[in-house]
Amino acid sequence: MNSSIRFKLSFMMFLEFFIWGAWFVTLGTFLSTNLSATGSQTASVFSTQSWGAIIAPFIIGLIADRYFNAEKILGVLHLIGAFLMYQMYNATDISMFYPYVLAYMILYMPTLALVNSVSFNQMNDPEKDFSSIRIWGTLGWIAAGLLISFYFHWDAQASAEVGLLKNTFAMAGIASLALGLFSFILPKTPPKVSKEEAVSIGGLLGFDALKLLKDKNFLLFFVSSVLICIPLAFYYQNANLFLSSIGMENATGKMTIGQASEVLFLLFLPLFFKRFGFKKTILVGMLAWAVRYMLFAYGNAGDLSIMLILGIALHGICYDFFFVSGQIYTNSMAGEKYKSAAQGLITLATYGVGMLIGFEVAGFITDNYKLVDGSTNWQMVWTVPAGIAFAVFLLFALSFSDKKITKSNIND
Structure with a gap:
């Protein structure tokens, strides 16, 4: 793998998990302090991750694997995700927030498989090469947490009480926009399954x-x-x-x-x-x-x-x-x-x-x-x-x- 491709894949992984870590870790605190959500309402919001995980195989199996390059699907999903993050940033109550977070997680969860697909497609020896690429995702998650606490101080008690935690969605949205645009210059990853090949729901799940x-x-x-x-x-x-x-x-x-x-x-x-x-x-x-x-x-x-x-x-x-x-x-x-x-x-x-x-x-x-x-x-x-x-x-x-x-x- 040449250095240019390695950099692109590493930066892709960094942004992919920076986005997730930028808002998901503090989500429970945000819901409680900014939107006065109950435990049950908070549970419903977090459950959108599970619905996204359940629906993700259909997006990957029925669309990404059959009709479009993985990197292009990745780009489109993150561009839409940036818009949804902006809507979550502007939401003022749980009823406004929930539809956007549900739509976002349905679109985000498939990207976890897409970044792997783009990476594996460039590797001759995935068992040797993948960990050195994937570790940048963990570093991205860590970087988001450090920025929130030690640079912006959005999770400080005083900051949370005045609603500054909503800025995490703005930060995630900017990163999502960046990854959405960057995805279109990632290595080409064409569909692995022909349009005519039969696919079963059971197989996807x-x-x-x-x-x-x-x-x-x-x-x-x-x-x-x-x-x-x-x-x-x-x-x-x-x-x-x-x-x-x-x-x-x-x-x-x-x-x-x-x-x-x-x-x-x-x-x-x-x-x-x-x-x-x-x-x-x-x-x-x-x-x-x-x-x-x-x-x-x-x-x-x-x-x-x-x-x-x-x-x-x-x-x-x-x-x-x-x-x-x-x-x-x-x-x-x-x-x-x-x-x-x-x-x-x-x-x-x-x-x-x-x-x-x-x-x-x-x-x-x-x-x-x-x-x-x-x-x-x-x-x-x-x-x-x-x-x-x-x-x-x-x-x-x-x-x-x-x-x-x-x-x-x-x-x-």
Whole structure:
């Protein structure tokens, strides 16, 4: 890969995740402070990510893979996204905001697959080259958080109270406009499927891999993946609001510690996976979710702030040891015939169904523990997902058999 193409792909990844990190991390705080949203209303807004994940395969499979170059679809989606970000910036109540965020997430979620498609199309050895490109996405997310907290100070309590958090949508919109225009000079990525080739809805959603569920261990992993996304949703929906409301300074910037740890533990994952196997690796990931939420439940922004920082830093273990190792396991179980379908099925189960349920549960729990003075009993809000994560940990520990991975029972 020549240096020009490497730069273009790296900059594409940087902007792709800079856009997401620029507004999604502080979304819960914005909804509460700017739009006075309830827990249930906040859950509905966050659930748009899940609807986007469910609808994304149709956009990719029915349009991008068949009729247009991936980089051109990427450009158009981000240009429309810039307009929608501007509308979200101007929204003054939740009823005005929701239609725009729903439309935006339906258009944004497919771009996650499109940037991968553009990247892979330029690589002779994706296993070697992709990580060095993808890491720029994580750096983009980190850069957005650092700008919000340490340069613009939009998440400071005084700034949030006067409504400055809405500027995150303006920043994301400008970046979306930039990526939309930049996409048209990205390397050409023509359609991979002919217009005449038959396509099934089940194939787009990964249903062709349902026969993997005949294996008891994979079925248990599949169910656990859905269930563990319930506590995951609590983090996305409540973490920034929680940290800001209890007085942590520069909360958004400090939350980027989670992305930094994600990069670090991603380097250790292959070694851990090889030495201890899939079951122990994924159990560590599950247990980390329970531990981080108990740290949130009993930490504070004063003398116990280190507990909150540790809880944030555990994100690398929580995400990499469960989700990334789960992708490796799925790939090993599926074989060549069902590899893509299996990954699609797990994505639908986690970011689609699992987090859709999770956001609703998180909204209900948050509303249920509102106090009469309008504050929130955060200790209970975090104890609930900690309990859920620990229950999934026990279910998996007691039921999953860490036998040698075979495909013979699946591909019959």
